[in-house]
Amino acid sequence: MKRSSPRSTAALLVSVSIIASALSVPASAxxxxxxxxxxxxxxxxEIQASAKAKKRKLARKQRVAWGDIITTSKKSQAQLLLLxxxxxxxxxxxxxxxxxxxYDPNKDRSFTATxxxxxxxxxxxxxxxxxxxxxxxxxxxxxxxxTAVDMFAGPKAVKVGEHEDALKGVKDKKDEATMVxxxxxGVGTAGELTQGLVEVEAAGVTVVLDEPGLAxxxxxxxAAPIGPFRISDRGxxxxxxxxxxxxxxxxxxxxxxGDLLPVAAGLGAAAxxxxxxxxxxxxxxxxxxxxxxxxxxxxxxxANGVC
Amino acid sequence: MRKFQRxxxxxxxxxxxxxxxxxxxxxxxxxxxxxxxxDAALDEQAGIQTASNQAANGDYLEAIATLERVLAIFPxxxxxxxxxxxxLCDIDDKQGGxxxxxxxxxxxxxxxxLRAAFxxxxxxxxx
Numbered sequence: 001m002k003r004s005s006p007r008s009t010a011a012l013l014v015s016v017s018i019i020a021s022a023l024s025v026p027a028s029a030x031x032x033x034x035x036x037x038x039x040x041x042x043x044x045x046e047i048q049a050s051a052k053a054k055k056r057k058l059a060r061k062q063r064v065a066w067g068d069i070i071t072t073s074k075k076s077q078a079q080l081l082l083l084x085x086x087x088x089x090x091x092x093x094x095x096x097x098x099x100x101x102x103y104d105p106n107k108d109r110s111f112t113a114t115x116x117x118x119x120x121x122x123x124x125x126x127x128x129x130x131x132x133x134x135x136x137x138x139x140x141x142x143x144x145x146x147t148a149v150d151m152f153a154g155p156k157a158v159k160v161g162e163h164e165d166a167l168k169g170v171k172d173k174k175d176e177a178t179m180v181x182x183x184x185x186g187v188g189t190a191g192e193l194t195q196g197l198v199e200v201e202a203a204g205v206t207v208v209l210d211e212p213g214l215a216x217x218x219x220x221x222x223a224a225p226i227g228p229f230r231i232s233d234r235g236x237x238x239x240x241x242x243x244x245x246x247x248x249x250x251x252x253x254x255x256x257x258g259d260l261l262p263v264a265a266g267l268g269a270a271a272x273x274x275x276x277x278x279x280x281x282x283x284x285x286x287x288x289x290x291x292x293x294x295x296x297x298x299x300x301x302x303a304n305g306v307c
Numbered sequence: 308m309r310k311f312q313r314x315x316x317x318x319x320x321x322x323x324x325x326x327x328x329x330x331x332x333x334x335x336x337x338x339x340x341x342x343x344x345x346d347a348a349l350d351e352q353a354g355i356q357t358a359s360n361q362a363a364n365g366d367y368l369e370a371i372a373t374l375e376r377v378l379a380i381f382p383x384x385x386x387x388x389x390x391x392x393x394x395l396c397d398i399d400d401k402q403g404g405x406x407x408x409x410x411x412x413x414x415x416x417x418x419x420x421l422r423a424a425f426x427x428x429x430x431x432x433x434x
Contacts, residue, residue, distance in 0.1 A: 185367070188399040
Protein backbone atom coordinates (compact mmCIF):
# COMPACT_ATOMS: atom_id res chain seq x y z
CA MET A 1 0.00 0.00 0.00
CA LYS A 2 1.25 3.40 -0.94
CA ARG A 3 2.33 5.62 1.96
CA SER A 4 1.02 9.12 1.99
CA SER A 5 3.64 11.78 2.12
CA PRO A 6 3.67 14.56 4.70
CA ARG A 7 2.89 16.93 1.81
CA SER A 8 -0.29 15.08 0.83
CA THR A 9 -1.36 14.91 4.47
CA ALA A 10 -0.95 18.65 4.80
CA ALA A 11 -2.90 19.19 1.60
CA LEU A 12 -5.73 17.07 2.93
CA LEU A 13 -5.81 19.01 6.19
CA VAL A 14 -5.92 22.28 4.30
CA SER A 15 -8.80 20.95 2.20
CA VAL A 16 -10.76 19.95 5.29
CA SER A 17 -10.20 23.40 6.79
CA ILE A 18 -11.32 25.15 3.63
CA ILE A 19 -14.50 23.07 3.45
CA ALA A 20 -15.21 23.76 7.10
CA SER A 21 -14.59 27.47 6.65
CA ALA A 22 -16.79 27.66 3.60
CA LEU A 23 -19.63 25.97 5.41
CA SER A 24 -19.31 28.21 8.44
CA VAL A 25 -19.39 31.43 6.41
CA PRO A 26 -22.37 33.54 7.42
CA ALA A 27 -25.44 32.71 5.44
CA SER A 28 -25.43 36.25 4.07
CA ALA A 29 -22.51 35.34 1.88
CA UNK A 30 -24.30 32.27 0.62
CA UNK A 31 -27.60 33.87 -0.29
CA UNK A 32 -30.88 33.89 1.58
CA UNK A 33 -30.58 34.87 5.26
CA UNK A 34 -33.63 33.58 7.09
CA UNK A 35 -34.40 35.60 10.20
CA UNK A 36 -37.86 34.58 11.34
CA UNK A 37 -41.23 33.16 10.41
CA UNK A 38 -44.69 34.35 9.49
CA UNK A 39 -46.21 33.59 12.87
CA UNK A 40 -49.66 34.75 11.92
CA UNK A 41 -51.30 35.32 8.55
CA UNK A 42 -54.87 36.53 8.06
CA UNK A 43 -56.45 37.19 4.67
CA UNK A 44 -54.39 37.82 1.58
CA UNK A 45 -50.69 38.33 2.36
CA GLU A 46 -47.89 38.02 -0.19
CA ILE A 47 -44.12 37.71 -0.02
CA GLN A 48 -41.51 38.53 -2.63
CA ALA A 49 -37.74 38.18 -2.38
CA SER A 50 -37.16 41.61 -3.92
CA ALA A 51 -39.13 44.40 -5.55
CA LYS A 52 -38.75 42.73 -8.95
CA ALA A 53 -39.32 39.17 -7.78
CA LYS A 54 -42.57 37.33 -8.28
CA LYS A 55 -45.10 37.65 -5.46
CA ARG A 56 -46.10 34.45 -3.71
CA LYS A 57 -48.77 33.78 -1.14
CA LEU A 58 -47.32 33.92 2.38
CA ALA A 59 -48.12 30.87 4.48
CA ARG A 60 -48.09 30.63 8.25
CA LYS A 61 -44.69 29.46 9.56
CA GLN A 62 -43.04 30.29 6.23
CA ARG A 63 -39.50 31.59 6.71
CA VAL A 64 -38.79 35.25 6.06
CA ALA A 65 -35.36 36.52 5.08
CA TRP A 66 -33.30 39.62 4.38
CA GLY A 67 -34.73 41.57 1.49
CA ASP A 68 -38.19 39.98 1.64
CA ILE A 69 -41.11 42.31 1.02
CA ILE A 70 -44.39 41.48 2.73
CA THR A 71 -47.58 42.96 1.29
CA THR A 72 -51.00 42.75 2.93
CA SER A 73 -54.27 43.37 1.14
CA LYS A 74 -57.52 44.85 2.36
CA LYS A 75 -58.87 43.08 5.48
CA SER A 76 -55.55 41.26 5.87
CA GLN A 77 -52.77 41.30 8.42
CA ALA A 78 -49.66 39.36 9.40
CA GLN A 79 -47.18 39.06 12.22
CA LEU A 80 -43.53 38.21 11.62
CA LEU A 81 -41.72 36.64 14.56
CA LEU A 82 -37.96 37.04 14.46
CA LEU A 83 -35.37 34.72 15.98
CA UNK A 84 -34.87 36.93 19.06
CA UNK A 85 -38.69 36.94 19.58
CA UNK A 86 -39.03 40.49 18.34
CA UNK A 87 -42.12 40.88 16.21
CA UNK A 88 -43.45 42.99 13.38
CA UNK A 89 -47.22 43.29 13.28
CA UNK A 90 -48.22 44.34 9.77
CA UNK A 91 -51.63 45.96 9.38
CA UNK A 92 -54.04 46.04 6.50
CA UNK A 93 -52.97 47.31 3.03
CA UNK A 94 -49.35 47.60 4.06
CA UNK A 95 -45.95 46.89 2.54
CA UNK A 96 -42.83 46.19 4.60
CA UNK A 97 -39.29 45.16 3.65
CA UNK A 98 -36.85 43.48 6.04
CA UNK A 99 -33.54 44.96 5.03
CA UNK A 100 -31.35 43.36 7.67
CA UNK A 101 -31.54 41.50 10.97
CA UNK A 102 -28.49 40.42 12.94
CA TYR A 103 -28.87 38.46 16.15
CA ASP A 104 -26.30 36.93 18.45
CA PRO A 105 -28.02 35.43 21.53
CA ASN A 106 -24.96 36.17 23.64
CA LYS A 107 -24.33 39.69 22.41
CA ASP A 108 -26.74 41.93 20.60
CA ARG A 109 -29.49 42.37 18.06
CA SER A 110 -29.93 44.94 15.34
CA PHE A 111 -32.29 45.33 12.44
CA THR A 112 -33.21 47.64 9.63
CA ALA A 113 -36.60 47.56 7.95
CA THR A 114 -38.49 49.79 5.55
CA UNK A 115 -42.15 50.65 5.93
CA UNK A 116 -43.06 51.34 2.31
CA UNK A 117 -46.70 52.04 3.20
CA UNK A 118 -49.32 51.16 5.75
CA UNK A 119 -49.18 50.19 9.41
CA UNK A 120 -46.43 48.46 11.37
CA UNK A 121 -46.13 47.60 15.06
CA UNK A 122 -42.82 46.52 16.52
CA UNK A 123 -42.27 44.73 19.81
CA UNK A 124 -38.72 44.05 20.91
CA UNK A 125 -37.93 40.52 22.00
CA UNK A 126 -35.39 38.92 24.29
CA UNK A 127 -33.23 41.21 26.32
CA UNK A 128 -29.73 41.56 24.98
CA UNK A 129 -26.71 43.56 25.92
CA UNK A 130 -27.30 45.89 23.04
CA UNK A 131 -30.47 46.24 21.03
CA UNK A 132 -30.98 48.64 18.20
CA UNK A 133 -33.36 48.94 15.33
CA UNK A 134 -34.21 51.29 12.54
CA UNK A 135 -37.30 51.63 10.39
CA UNK A 136 -37.16 53.82 7.31
CA UNK A 137 -40.09 55.45 5.56
CA UNK A 138 -40.16 57.68 2.48
CA UNK A 139 -40.01 60.79 4.65
CA UNK A 140 -37.94 59.84 7.68
CA UNK A 141 -36.04 57.45 9.88
CA UNK A 142 -37.23 55.89 13.14
CA UNK A 143 -34.54 54.75 15.56
CA UNK A 144 -35.79 52.21 18.07
CA UNK A 145 -34.43 51.06 21.43
CA UNK A 146 -36.11 48.14 23.24
CA THR A 147 -39.68 49.14 22.79
CA ALA A 148 -43.25 48.83 21.59
CA VAL A 149 -43.97 51.29 18.82
CA ASP A 150 -46.67 51.88 16.19
CA MET A 151 -45.64 53.31 12.84
CA PHE A 152 -47.69 54.45 9.86
CA ALA A 153 -46.63 55.57 6.42
CA GLY A 154 -48.71 57.15 3.68
CA PRO A 155 -52.50 57.63 3.84
CA LYS A 156 -52.78 55.68 7.11
CA ALA A 157 -50.44 58.15 8.82
CA VAL A 158 -52.67 61.01 7.69
CA LYS A 159 -55.80 59.17 8.84
CA VAL A 160 -54.44 58.37 12.31
CA GLY A 161 -53.38 61.96 12.84
CA GLU A 162 -56.20 63.86 11.17
CA HIS A 163 -57.99 64.87 14.38
CA GLU A 164 -54.90 65.62 16.49
CA ASP A 165 -54.81 69.16 17.85
CA ALA A 166 -51.03 69.25 17.41
CA LEU A 167 -51.44 68.71 13.66
CA LYS A 168 -54.15 71.26 12.90
CA GLY A 169 -53.31 73.29 9.82
CA VAL A 170 -50.34 71.11 8.89
CA LYS A 171 -49.84 70.72 5.16
CA ASP A 172 -49.14 67.07 4.52
CA LYS A 173 -48.88 64.79 1.52
CA LYS A 174 -50.86 61.61 1.96
CA ASP A 175 -48.34 59.39 0.18
CA GLU A 176 -45.36 60.75 2.10
CA ALA A 177 -46.55 61.27 5.69
CA THR A 178 -45.18 59.26 8.62
CA MET A 179 -46.78 58.88 12.07
CA VAL A 180 -44.94 57.29 15.01
CA UNK A 181 -46.49 56.50 18.41
CA UNK A 182 -44.46 55.11 21.30
CA UNK A 183 -46.51 52.54 23.21
CA UNK A 184 -44.06 51.52 25.92
CA UNK A 185 -42.51 50.33 28.12
CA GLY A 186 -42.75 53.40 30.30
CA VAL A 187 -40.89 54.22 33.46
CA GLY A 188 -43.55 52.42 35.51
CA THR A 189 -43.36 49.18 33.56
CA ALA A 190 -43.56 45.76 35.15
CA GLY A 191 -41.05 43.06 34.36
CA GLU A 192 -37.89 45.15 34.55
CA LEU A 193 -38.15 45.91 30.87
CA THR A 194 -35.92 48.47 29.25
CA GLN A 195 -37.73 51.78 29.00
CA GLY A 196 -38.73 52.40 25.41
CA LEU A 197 -37.20 55.18 23.41
CA VAL A 198 -37.73 56.23 19.82
CA GLU A 199 -35.95 58.85 17.74
CA VAL A 200 -37.85 60.21 14.77
CA GLU A 201 -35.54 61.95 12.34
CA ALA A 202 -36.21 63.90 9.17
CA ALA A 203 -34.73 66.96 7.46
CA GLY A 204 -31.88 66.99 9.96
CA VAL A 205 -34.21 67.31 12.96
CA THR A 206 -34.64 64.60 15.59
CA VAL A 207 -37.66 64.27 17.87
CA VAL A 208 -37.28 61.95 20.86
CA LEU A 209 -40.23 59.96 22.19
CA ASP A 210 -39.58 58.66 25.70
CA GLU A 211 -43.03 58.20 27.24
CA PRO A 212 -45.88 55.90 26.15
CA GLY A 213 -48.47 57.88 24.20
CA LEU A 214 -46.03 60.39 22.80
CA ALA A 215 -46.11 60.76 19.03
CA UNK A 216 -44.29 62.45 16.18
CA UNK A 217 -45.51 63.23 12.68
CA UNK A 218 -43.59 63.89 9.50
CA UNK A 219 -46.05 65.55 7.10
CA UNK A 220 -44.07 65.12 3.87
CA UNK A 221 -40.64 64.46 2.39
CA UNK A 222 -38.23 67.22 3.32
CA ALA A 223 -40.24 68.38 6.34
CA ALA A 224 -39.03 68.16 9.92
CA PRO A 225 -40.96 65.95 12.36
CA ILE A 226 -43.69 67.62 14.44
CA GLY A 227 -43.66 66.64 18.08
CA PRO A 228 -43.44 65.17 20.54
CA PHE A 229 -47.16 65.49 21.22
CA ARG A 230 -49.52 63.29 23.20
CA ILE A 231 -51.75 61.24 20.92
CA SER A 232 -55.48 61.42 21.69
CA ASP A 233 -57.58 58.41 22.66
CA ARG A 234 -59.24 58.79 19.29
CA GLY A 235 -55.89 58.61 17.56
CA UNK A 236 -54.91 55.52 19.53
CA UNK A 237 -58.14 53.78 18.61
CA UNK A 238 -57.62 54.61 14.94
CA UNK A 239 -54.10 53.24 15.25
CA UNK A 240 -55.36 50.00 16.80
CA UNK A 241 -58.04 49.59 14.13
CA UNK A 242 -55.45 49.79 11.38
CA UNK A 243 -53.09 47.34 13.02
CA UNK A 244 -55.73 44.79 13.98
CA UNK A 245 -58.49 45.18 11.39
CA UNK A 246 -59.87 41.73 12.08
CA UNK A 247 -60.56 42.54 15.73
CA UNK A 248 -62.31 45.73 14.69
CA UNK A 249 -64.28 44.01 11.95
CA UNK A 250 -65.32 41.04 14.09
CA UNK A 251 -66.51 43.24 16.88
CA UNK A 252 -68.36 45.48 14.48
CA UNK A 253 -70.46 42.39 13.89
CA UNK A 254 -69.08 41.68 10.42
CA UNK A 255 -66.29 39.23 11.26
CA UNK A 256 -66.20 36.28 8.91
CA UNK A 257 -63.48 34.50 10.86
CA GLY A 258 -65.40 34.83 14.08
CA ASP A 259 -68.34 33.11 12.47
CA LEU A 260 -66.29 30.27 11.05
CA LEU A 261 -63.96 29.47 13.92
CA PRO A 262 -64.71 28.28 17.43
CA VAL A 263 -65.04 31.24 19.75
CA ALA A 264 -64.24 31.89 23.37
CA ALA A 265 -66.51 30.17 25.81
CA GLY A 266 -65.42 32.66 28.40
CA LEU A 267 -62.61 34.77 29.66
CA GLY A 268 -60.56 31.61 30.21
CA ALA A 269 -58.73 30.38 33.25
CA ALA A 270 -55.44 31.95 32.23
CA ALA A 271 -56.97 35.34 31.62
CA UNK A 272 -59.07 35.22 34.78
CA UNK A 273 -56.05 34.27 36.85
CA UNK A 274 -54.30 37.40 35.66
CA UNK A 275 -57.05 39.64 36.86
CA UNK A 276 -55.93 39.57 40.44
CA UNK A 277 -56.59 42.61 42.57
CA UNK A 278 -53.62 44.31 44.11
CA UNK A 279 -54.23 42.76 47.51
CA UNK A 280 -53.92 39.35 45.92
CA UNK A 281 -57.60 38.50 45.99
CA UNK A 282 -58.67 36.66 42.89
CA UNK A 283 -61.57 38.15 41.03
CA UNK A 284 -63.94 35.71 39.35
CA UNK A 285 -64.69 36.27 35.69
CA UNK A 286 -68.36 35.88 34.87
CA UNK A 287 -68.55 35.33 31.19
CA UNK A 288 -71.09 34.81 28.49
CA UNK A 289 -70.48 33.79 24.90
CA UNK A 290 -68.95 36.87 23.30
CA UNK A 291 -70.75 36.11 20.06
CA UNK A 292 -74.04 36.80 21.74
CA UNK A 293 -73.18 40.40 22.29
CA UNK A 294 -70.50 41.69 19.99
CA UNK A 295 -68.85 44.83 21.18
CA UNK A 296 -69.66 47.73 18.99
CA UNK A 297 -66.57 49.00 17.24
CA UNK A 298 -66.14 51.99 15.02
CA UNK A 299 -63.57 53.60 12.87
CA UNK A 300 -64.31 57.12 13.85
CA UNK A 301 -64.72 57.46 17.60
CA UNK A 302 -65.38 60.82 19.22
CA ALA A 303 -62.77 62.90 21.00
CA ASN A 304 -63.07 60.68 24.09
CA GLY A 305 -62.50 57.52 22.13
CA VAL A 306 -66.15 56.58 22.40
CA CYS A 307 -67.95 55.19 19.37
CA MET B 308 3.54 7.95 11.33
CA ARG B 309 0.53 6.82 9.24
CA LYS B 310 -1.56 6.31 12.36
CA PHE B 311 -0.62 9.79 13.46
CA GLN B 312 -1.63 11.24 10.09
CA ARG B 313 -4.94 9.40 10.20
CA UNK B 314 -5.60 10.72 13.70
CA UNK B 315 -4.95 14.25 12.59
CA UNK B 316 -7.20 13.82 9.57
CA UNK B 317 -9.96 12.33 11.71
CA UNK B 318 -9.68 15.16 14.21
CA UNK B 319 -9.82 17.69 11.37
CA UNK B 320 -12.88 16.05 9.90
CA UNK B 321 -14.65 15.97 13.26
CA UNK B 322 -13.85 19.65 13.84
CA UNK B 323 -15.13 20.51 10.39
CA UNK B 324 -18.32 18.57 11.02
CA UNK B 325 -18.80 20.34 14.34
CA UNK B 326 -18.30 23.74 12.74
CA UNK B 327 -20.72 22.79 10.00
CA UNK B 328 -23.51 21.48 12.19
CA UNK B 329 -23.46 23.62 15.35
CA UNK B 330 -24.82 26.88 13.92
CA UNK B 331 -27.34 24.95 11.88
CA UNK B 332 -28.53 23.10 14.98
CA UNK B 333 -28.89 26.33 16.95
CA UNK B 334 -30.73 27.91 14.05
CA UNK B 335 -33.07 24.93 13.74
CA UNK B 336 -33.79 25.07 17.46
CA UNK B 337 -34.63 28.77 17.26
CA UNK B 338 -36.97 28.21 14.32
CA UNK B 339 -38.60 25.30 16.13
CA UNK B 340 -39.24 27.61 19.08
CA UNK B 341 -40.86 30.37 17.06
CA UNK B 342 -42.88 27.82 15.06
CA UNK B 343 -44.17 26.43 18.37
CA UNK B 344 -45.18 29.94 19.43
CA UNK B 345 -47.04 30.35 16.16
CA ASP B 346 -48.82 27.02 16.70
CA ALA B 347 -49.82 27.94 20.26
CA ALA B 348 -52.02 30.73 18.94
CA LEU B 349 -54.10 28.28 16.90
CA ASP B 350 -55.85 27.29 20.11
CA GLU B 351 -57.39 30.22 21.94
CA GLN B 352 -56.88 28.93 25.47
CA ALA B 353 -53.38 27.62 24.73
CA GLY B 354 -52.46 30.99 23.26
CA ILE B 355 -53.77 32.86 26.28
CA GLN B 356 -51.91 30.45 28.57
CA THR B 357 -48.71 30.99 26.61
CA ALA B 358 -49.11 34.75 26.96
CA SER B 359 -49.76 34.40 30.71
CA ASN B 360 -46.60 32.33 31.09
CA GLN B 361 -44.57 34.88 29.17
CA ALA B 362 -45.91 37.71 31.31
CA ALA B 363 -45.17 35.71 34.46
CA ASN B 364 -41.55 35.55 33.27
CA GLY B 365 -41.53 39.29 32.77
CA ASP B 366 -41.68 39.04 28.98
CA TYR B 367 -44.64 41.39 28.63
CA LEU B 368 -43.90 42.51 25.08
CA GLU B 369 -43.74 38.90 23.92
CA ALA B 370 -46.99 38.24 25.80
CA ILE B 371 -48.75 41.10 24.00
CA ALA B 372 -47.42 39.86 20.66
CA THR B 373 -48.73 36.37 21.47
CA LEU B 374 -52.19 37.77 22.26
CA GLU B 375 -52.17 39.63 18.95
CA ARG B 376 -51.59 36.31 17.19
CA VAL B 377 -54.50 34.82 19.13
CA LEU B 378 -56.71 37.78 18.24
CA ALA B 379 -55.78 37.48 14.58
CA ILE B 380 -57.51 34.07 14.62
CA PHE B 381 -60.03 34.62 17.40
CA PRO B 382 -60.87 38.31 17.07
CA UNK B 383 -63.83 38.02 19.41
CA UNK B 384 -61.86 36.42 22.22
CA UNK B 385 -62.86 38.37 25.30
CA UNK B 386 -60.05 36.79 27.31
CA UNK B 387 -57.37 37.79 24.81
CA UNK B 388 -58.79 41.29 24.39
CA UNK B 389 -58.96 41.85 28.14
CA UNK B 390 -55.46 40.54 28.79
CA UNK B 391 -54.09 42.54 25.87
CA UNK B 392 -55.44 45.71 27.46
CA UNK B 393 -54.15 44.74 30.91
CA UNK B 394 -50.64 43.95 29.65
CA LEU B 395 -50.52 47.29 27.84
CA CYS B 396 -51.17 48.89 31.22
CA ASP B 397 -48.49 46.68 32.76
CA ILE B 398 -45.89 48.10 30.37
CA ASP B 399 -47.10 51.55 31.43
CA ASP B 400 -49.18 52.24 28.31
CA LYS B 401 -52.16 53.00 30.52
CA GLN B 402 -53.79 55.22 27.92
CA GLY B 403 -53.67 52.45 25.31
CA GLY B 404 -54.90 49.85 27.80
CA UNK B 405 -57.82 52.00 28.91
CA UNK B 406 -58.84 52.76 25.32
CA UNK B 407 -59.15 49.01 24.77
CA UNK B 408 -60.87 48.29 28.09
CA UNK B 409 -63.53 50.91 27.33
CA UNK B 410 -64.51 48.92 24.25
CA UNK B 411 -65.33 45.87 26.35
CA UNK B 412 -68.73 45.31 27.93
CA UNK B 413 -69.43 44.33 31.52
CA UNK B 414 -71.76 41.53 30.43
CA UNK B 415 -69.01 40.01 28.27
CA UNK B 416 -66.13 40.22 30.71
CA UNK B 417 -68.02 40.12 33.97
CA UNK B 418 -68.39 43.22 36.12
CA UNK B 419 -65.89 42.22 38.78
CA UNK B 420 -63.28 41.09 36.29
CA LEU B 421 -63.66 44.26 34.27
CA ARG B 422 -63.44 46.38 37.41
CA ALA B 423 -60.24 44.54 38.37
CA ALA B 424 -58.83 45.20 34.91
CA PHE B 425 -59.58 48.92 35.19
CA UNK B 426 -57.99 49.03 38.64
CA UNK B 427 -54.88 47.36 37.27
CA UNK B 428 -54.75 50.22 34.79
CA UNK B 429 -54.99 52.68 37.69
CA UNK B 430 -58.54 53.73 36.88
CA UNK B 431 -62.06 53.28 38.15
CA UNK B 432 -64.48 51.47 35.88
CA UNK B 433 -66.86 53.96 34.25
CA UNK B 434 -70.41 53.55 35.53
